Amino acid sequence: MDKIWLVIQREYVSRVKKKSFLLVTLLTPLIFPAIMGVFVWIALAEEDSQALRIIEVVDDNKLFFLESSEQYAFSFSDASPEEAKQLVQDGNRYGFLHIPKFDIKDPGGISFYGEENPSMSLISYLENNLRKKIEEQRLFESGIDPKIINDVRTKVAIKSITLDEEGTETVSDATVNYVIGFVAGILIYMFIFIYGNQIMQGVIEEKSSRIVEILVSSLKPFQLMLGKIIGIAGVGLTQLLIWILLIGTLTTIVTGFLGMQMPQQQAMELANPEMAQGLAQNTEMGDILQVISGINYVQIVFSFVFYFLGGYLLYGALFAAIGSAVDAPSDAQQFMLPVTIPLVVAYMGLFVFILNDPTSTTSFWLSILPLTSPIAMMGRVSYGVPFWELALSMGLLILGFLFTTWVAGKIYRIGILMHGTKPGYKTLWKWIKTNN
Amino acid sequence: MLKIEKLNKSYGANKALTDVDLNVSEGLVFGLLGPNGAGKTTLIRIINQIIDSDSGEVYIGGELLAPKHIELIGYLPEERGLYKKMKVWDQMLYFARLKGLSAQEAKIKIKYWLEKLEMDTWKDKKIEDLSKGMAQKVQFISTIIHNPPLLILDEPFSGFDPVNAEIIKNEILELKAKGTTVILSTHRMESVELLCDQVAMINRSKKILDGSIKRVKSIYRPEVYSVTLDHLTKELPTEWISKEDEGTYSFTLPLSGKAPNELLNELMQYGQVNRFQELIPSMEEIFIHQVKSTENG
Structure with missing residues (x-):
């Protein structure tokens, strides 16, 4: 028994003393928070440094309105698509959103032109706003007040409770x-x-x-x-x-x-x-x-x-x-x-x-x-x-x-x-x- | 000290040991001789309880071999091994403690040996940073650190330069003088004559010869004499092929059934006899002769 203990000690000490063990042990847990921290830091820094981006919007339907944020400003105009594209090419505009005339029941052909790929968040912001406006418009055309829809919207969550033989209830969640x-x-x-x-x-x-x-x-x-x-x-x-x-x-x-x-x-x-x-x-x-x-x-x-x-x-x-x-x-x-x-x-x-x-x-x-x-x-x-x-x-x-x-x-x-x-x-x- | 009776071991169809008997008395250096693959390592491993025999008994100090005897043996295997990344001191301490020494005892002993062999300055070096000879010394100390009454050394001099081999040889003799029994296994016969009191020869799993060096040497006497003569008075017979160097003739002569004195008398007729000495066969020659004679008969 004493001898097994000696072997255990040697195996343990010789490994724990190694530099590689110390490095892996200390660095691995640092990696995840570090990566997280770096991302957060970059996101924050970018947000601060970014200049306001102006986006030219040409809406042939004369239907939409987009609210400007700290990062993006929307300038609505009646310019022709060619003129608007030229603005982007000249660097006067960050991007150009073209909403051609479409059938409200089947919208299509909406395009975004930019010198660089727009971020996911910008695209989804645009899509969400346009979708909402189109939905509202269609509800309105069907004779339903959009407010009713907002009131009707409900959220359902099922609470799962396990029962054991004694009747103790435990809330669980898959x-x-x-x-x-x-x-x-x-x-x-x-x-x-x-x-x-x-x-x-x-x-x-x-x-x-x-x-x-x-x-x-x-x-x-x-x-x-x-x-x-x-x-x-x-x-x-x-x-x-x-x-x-x-x-x-x-x-x-x-x-x-x-x-x-x-x-x-x-x-x-x-x-x-x-x-x-x-x-x-x-x-x-x-x-x-x-x-x-x-x-x-x-x-x-x-x-x-x-x-x-x-x-x-x-x-x-x-x-x-x-x-x-x-x-x-x-x-x-x-x-x-x-x-x-x-x-x-x-x-x-x-x-x-x-x-x-x-x-x-x-x-x-x-x-x-x-x-x-x-x-x-x-x-x-x-x-x-x-x-x-x-x-x-x-x-x-x-x-x-x-x-x-x-x-x-x-x-x-x-x-x-x-x-x-x-x-x-x-x-x-x-x-x-x-x-x- | 060590007694072995009718020991047998086979690996599948291969016999490694066949009915081997041995008796090693206390305080002797005992040579275990034989070519590679003869069964020496198997025999040593059985004594060290690394493997079990198929049949036969091993006694240490009169007791049947048991796990507690591990601490009475110091074993230096032919293939040396140390933890490359471990420091000299830690390594010795580990081996000493595995042999049952307390940490305190072990430290005192290690200090003693490091000083004795002038290795004090290396104690914090890793084995991988040592030369081969230095590592061998570490290994040797690790083997004897617990003062074992029985020391088993398998090819102890291989890998040593002449200086260190001499140091180790002297340490072995010193240990012997203190009463340690040493079993020396080797296929290099020349180191045996210097150190061993007794030998046993093993060939193809069988013991073919054992006894004191003198007895072993008496078993095979080619009865050949080495002679030098000068001031020649008579022409030497042509069948005595001799070498002449400024009037001195050297040659060897077999007794051919005569007594040594008769042969000497005969030689004196030819001139001044300066040397008349029996040629003692080397262990190597004895071994080869013995192998041949056991195989033929």
Whole structure:
């Protein structure tokens, strides 16, 4: 036991001390807020520096009116399209909006001319205003007062409430559940791949540099393998913890700092004033908060940690076995496939089946079988999973982990001392069968 | 110290060891000889409990081999290996602790050895920044750091320059003087005669010969004498092919059934005998002779 602890310590310390670990750990969480910050900053700077853009509007219908904003001014004229185009070419106008005479029931032929491509927000602003005016006009022609339409417009939101056997009601929301399942599943998937590979690399390093012969003369191969797997798990958990802390604080700082200026909202107002108003009312936000507070966090966090570690240990042992069987990382490819396939199946299944229909038969089996359950079950947990299913899945994962570790131990023990031969599956099977 | 009885090991159809018996007494340097692929490494790995034998017993200090004996053995494998990115000090500490030393003990020992072999200034260097010879020294210290009563060295001198090989040789002799039993496995026979008290020869999975150096050498005596003569009084027989250098004649003669004194008497008739010495076969010659004779008989 003491010796496993020594191996764990070495694996952990030697990795955490590396400069690359420090860089990746500290920079990754910085990247997202940094990108966000840069975008916001650019948007703000651009808005401030931009000169007023004048757009020439030639409306052959004499129907439309466009309100000028801080950025854009609209100048209506009776100029001919050629004259207006000349204005743009000469640089006197930012753009020219041509609304030819059209049938109000089938409007078409509206064009925007500009020296550069107009922004999405400008185009959608123009489209929205024109559409609204046309709709109003058509309502008017049908004899309906547009005001009535505004009054009649209603918003319907269904509150989804789960009832358990004791009659406790919990407000849930498919979107929130989706996001939790999505994030948790992806995290586990990435963690298994990244750190599984580290285990494999570590084993190959010890094997190819022949350190392993000295190590196994001091401790059992199984202790060495387990120590490595656990040590690297520690590295991963450390990284995850730092990320959570850093991302948490950074997003709070960034959003807090820039929150007052919120240029997105301005852009939205320009594009679609109604949507911005809807958001401003904040009723939806309130609902989401209620949903978030209704989630069974204890269960989700517990499940996450369990499947996170369970899945890692199950696959980690397999990665260690692969590393022990080959001489160089390039030889590992042939054995990677059977390990990668269930992981990818679980990952695909998460999006195709589980997040869309968490209780379907496919979702059920994916979340029960140990090779796919770490990713699949996390997609289901936030939707609520019957206790027996969770217990079965976890129980099988433990058994699965014990099994792969046992198999991996058998391969590892022989593989690490084999040099110069490229074993196939047949050879691996022989190793599993041999007793020492 | 180490006793091995009827040890067998095979890999599939290949026999690596066939009924090997060995007895290594305490405080000796024991040479394990044989060509590459003879089974030496397999034997060593079994003693180190890296692999298990198919049948047969290994005893250490009279006890059947058990996991606790790991700490009594220091093992230097033929293929050396260190963590390239680890510092000398950390590396030694890790190996020492894996062999069961406490952190405190280990640090004292490492300090002692680093000073003894004048490596103090390297302790914070990474292995990848050391020369091959330096890394070999680190490896050697890592092997003996826990004062093992049994030291198993597989080709210990390969990769050392003559100066460092001499240092290591002296360390081995010093350890022997302190009572350490050393098993030296090599296919280079010439290093054996200098260091070993006893040897065993292994060829094609079988032990073909063992005993003290003197006994092993007595098994195969070609009974050939090296002779130099001068002041010749009589023409030498033409069948004695000799080399003449300013009146001194050197040649070799087999006893051919005569006693050494008879041969000497005969030689004295031809002139002044300056040298009359039995040619002792090298370990290499003994080995080749033994391999041939076991294969023929």
